[in-house]
Amino acid sequence: MTEPTRARPVFSTEDFQLLKQAVHHYLREIQDKPESSKYSNLYHRLGRFG
Structure with a gap:
């Protein structure tokens, strides 16, 4: 049996920062x-990752 x-992460830490910035802009x-x-x-949940 092998x-x-x-599992590899789908998003990097930098990705979470970019997503958080985009959501913040849209939120405004x-x-x-x-x-x-x-x-x-x-936005606040993304803040936990970055």
Whole structure:
């Protein structure tokens, strides 16, 4: 029986920083819309990784 291959991360630390910046920019654009709370939560979750 062969050993399973190790899972590789999909995103790098730098990717999380880029995603966080993009979400922050978008969040400013939609700040008065109802879906802004979902993007705000995503922004804060991304902050845990970077």
